[in-house]
Amino acid sequence: MPWAKFGLCLVLLLFFTPAAQPRLTPPWPQTHVPVFEQPGKVFAGSPEEMIVAAIDAVRQGRMADARATIDALLVKEPNYNLAHLVSADLYAMRAAPLASLGGAAVDAPRDRLDDLKREAQVRLLHHLAPPPAERMLPAQLLVLSPGQEHAVVVDSSAARAYLFKNVDGVPTYVTDYYVTIGKLGTDKTREGDQRTPLGVYFVTSHMTRPQLDKIYGEAASLYGVGAWPLSYPNELDRREGRTGHGIWLHGVPYDTYSRAPQASNGCVALTNEDMTALARQLAPGSTPVVNVTRIEWLDRASWDARRAQALARLEAWRGAWESLDTQRYLSFYGNRFTDQDGQNLAGWQKQKAAVNAGRSWTKITLDKVSIFATSGENATWVATFDQDYRSDALDNRMRKRLYWQEENGAWKIQWEGRARAG
Incomplete structure (x- = not known):
């Protein structure tokens, strides 16, 4: 028995001691290197x-590539919290496998960890399931004025903001950005509810960082590179009593690269790099920002x-009004x-009937028309245009807006008045 034990120990010693392993003739076999220590490829x-x-790379077991890419990313963006989380996981997985992302952060606050997981999820989902290339026209942008x-x-469910360029009236996809919305989601109704409003809005101005610092x-510091106010509450929001x-x-604070998908007080926040890039395409007073729960993507024919x-529908309304066909004209109203003054349908009908009765002719033209849409339970068309009204008794020009919603299977005007922006 002692000789057997000695023999076993000798075999093990020869097998596991590199110096005792036999040398082979060239080419030499690759020296075994743990998967985490192999040279990785930076994406x-x-x-x-x-x-x-x-x-x-982690999901596919390419740990060296994951390590190399994360290290390079943290050199580029040292304040990227999600990258730090992945980095910690990669170090922890040297010792033992982890059940899920963030498994190494056992002492991290649960809400903060959940935020980072959610950020990883929406970023990865966008990568794995982007909008179909054959359907890249948003139903929200129906008519762009010249x-x-x-x-x-802004697609709140995907935490993305999509930028489109007006190419001969067709919204053409340019790029998209990860965004943060309100802590409690969307559908803002009152002051301080920490929700992001849904609807059609317009960029109204630009507040530089020095201006923000002064105010x-x-x-x-919360706003990073600056802020671009939107026209919330819009005319319909005010009518509905939203505050x-x-x-x-x-942007975001300079000490962080990005915030969680739901972390703002209702604003739409982008990384400072993305906000700077997007800002180059924003024209205060005219650029529309349509906030929806989910973008409806259409092919060109649809x-x-x-x-x-x-x-x-807009032309039919204009034609009925111009022809002084009061009954048909009023049929377009819900x-x-x-x-804009709060007058209801009954008062409007009475006023328009009296006005039309005193006209012998009218000429109405609409110019610089835009039509944007929301979806969901209260789907809305927002039509804005320069209106030139001429008659035998009155000449009037104004920038007008109509809010249309479906009623009994037909699109009806629910608000009409002067446009505040856009």
């Missing part, structure tokens, strides 16, 4: 492309049909209609 790209590539060179659609002091103010597009439907 070059934007910070989002790099974090997604690193997470993909002066609106770009438009933004808000240290609190201005609140200060809904902006803005988008053309939806656009033609909206334009035809039961919940109010005008």
